[in-house]
Amino acid sequence: MNGLNTRAVPAWIVGSSGLLAGELARLIEGHGGMQLTGAVSREAGRALREMHPQLCSMLETVDLASAAESLKDQLGAMAPGDEPAVALFLGLPHGHSARAWFEIAEALGDLAARVAVVDLSADFRIGDVGLFEENYGMEHPDPDGSQGFVYGLPEFWRSRIVESRRVAAPGCFATALQLAVLPAAIAGMLDDQSPWFLPAVTGSSGSGVAAKATTHHPFRHGSYKAYSPGGHRHEAELKQALAEWHLEAPLHFLPHSGPWSRGIHLSAALPLREEARTEELHAIYSAHYAGEPFIEVLPIGGIPELRSVVGSNRVSLGLHVRDGLLTVLLALDNTIKGGSGQALQCMNLMLGLDETSGLSRSGLGY
Numbered sequence: 001m002n003g004l005n006t007r008a009v010p011a012w013i014v015g016s017s018g019l020l021a022g023e024l025a026r027l028i029e030g031h032g033g034m035q036l037t038g039a040v041s042r043e044a045g046r047a048l049r050e051m052h053p054q055l056c057s058m059l060e061t062v063d064l065a066s067a068a069e070s071l072k073d074q075l076g077a078m079a080p081g082d083e084p085a086v087a088l089f090l091g092l093p094h095g096h097s098a099r100a101w102f103e104i105a106e107a108l109g110d111l112a113a114r115v116a117v118v119d120l121s122a123d124f125r126i127g128d129v130g131l132f133e134e135n136y137g138m139e140h141p142d143p144d145g146s147q148g149f150v151y152g153l154p155e156f157w158r159s160r161i162v163e164s165r166r167v168a169a170p171g172c173f174a175t176a177l178q179l180a181v182l183p184a185a186i187a188g189m190l191d192d193q194s195p196w197f198l199p200a201v202t203g204s205s206g207s208g209v210a211a212k213a214t215t216h217h218p219f220r221h222g223s224y225k226a227y228s229p230g231g232h233r234h235e236a237e238l239k240q241a242l243a244e245w246h247l248e249a250p251l252h253f254l255p256h257s258g259p260w261s262r263g264i265h266l267s268a269a270l271p272l273r274e275e276a277r278t279e280e281l282h283a284i285y286s287a288h289y290a291g292e293p294f295i296e297v298l299p300i301g302g303i304p305e306l307r308s309v310v311g312s313n314r315v316s317l318g319l320h321v322r323d324g325l326l327t328v329l330l331a332l333d334n335t336i337k338g339g340s341g342q343a344l345q346c347m348n349l350m351l352g353l354d355e356t357s358g359l360s361r362s363g364l365g366y
């Protein structure tokens with residue numbers, strides 16, 4: 001016995017020591033139809049458990065070139081066919097993900113078509129070259145869109161994801177912003193001449209695994225601050241989404257650093273075009289998210305809280321209208337629905353698996 005489940009789709013992760021890679025490995029452990037068979041790291045040779053003590057996996061990491069060769073062998077040994085046969089998750093910093101994918105794709109040649117890819121970085125999220133370069137200060141890695149990446153927010157673009165083999169997973173804040181704003185915006189309820197005020201708070205895991213002054217425990221614990229008041233790059237994803245419905249508005253997203261590790265809380269204040277009651281907006285959001293496995297629109301008066309979503313792929317959403325302003329309160333786990341969970345949700349869709357596989361666990365509660 002080699003421990004391989006031969007009916008499971010083999011999965012690979014690049015950027016193994018990263019926070020999202022560790023979280024993905026944990027989620028895949030609970031996925032009956034997928035099995036982690038490869039992990040890539042700049043520190044090839046270290047086992048996953050050495051990088052992430054919470055994991056059971058002793059899988060030894062390899063470098064990118066060896067991974068490409070192993071993937072080629074893995075795909076070459078499979079029965080011929082057109083369907084995606086291997087899952088590849090890229091968990092690298094912006095800029096590095098695209099380069100890693102190009103290197104793997106070149107090594108695989110025609111076999112690359114059988115790899116379903118989810119990139120967690122921003123490299124393929126923004127189609128508009130100008131908007132991408134303005135926000136990320138680097139050249140767009142795929143200016144003509146020839147790599148075929150689609151945007152991976154299933155609640156709005158599920159059919160595109162199902163038909164694709166390349167997904168750009170949304171940013172963590174960008175996921176919160178779009179889930180909170182789009183139902184009202186698409187329904188034509190929002191005043192696009194007045195500011196849409198979007199303050200949100202994230203825990204320190206949003207900044208990745210490397211220690212930084214802004215994530216250092218003695219400074220972060222017990223403190224609280226805003227950042228990027230002049231505009232944050234995750235606004236670009238909301239702008240791109242609004243443009244699909246020919247909408248534009250003065251967005252004022254204001255991120256904050258909170259003194260916890262996981263979780264984003266957004267308190268969106270959205271000006272309404274006309275007087276409306278909470279019940280009307282609640283009906284719009286409830287209809288929009290009806291049947292969505294991970295979105296919970298709370299009953300009127302309900303208040304989302306981080307403790308009910310952290311550790312899960314769930315999003316909790318509460319609505320209130322007062323004096324012409326719609327308040328949307330939203331909580332999610334940035335590392336799961338804002339990161340690895342959403343990536344796995346998209347991968348499930350591309351592979352034709354149950355969308356919720358590996359993701360049905362409840363929140364931690366405290």
Ligand SMILES: NC(=O)c1ccc[n+]([C@@H]2O[C@H](COP(=O)([O-])OP(=O)(O)OC[C@H]3O[C@@H](n4cnc5c(N)ncnc54)[C@H](OP(=O)(O)O)[C@@H]3O)[C@@H](O)[C@H]2O)c1
Pocket residue numbers: 014015016017018019020021040041042043091092093094096120121122170171172205206207208209210334335338339
């Ligand atoms: N954290 C979040 O809440 C969140 C949410 C959504 C999206 N994202 C995005 O998802 C990606 C991964 O996020 P993360 O939080 O897991 O980041 P992270 O903790 O910083 O991990 C990224 C990993 O990529 C590898 N890496 C780092 N620098 C590299 C370099 N210069 N060249 C090549 N590889 C490098 C490292 O793994 P090895 O040393 O093992 O190779 C590193 O641990 C990022 O693009 C991030 O912006 C993050």
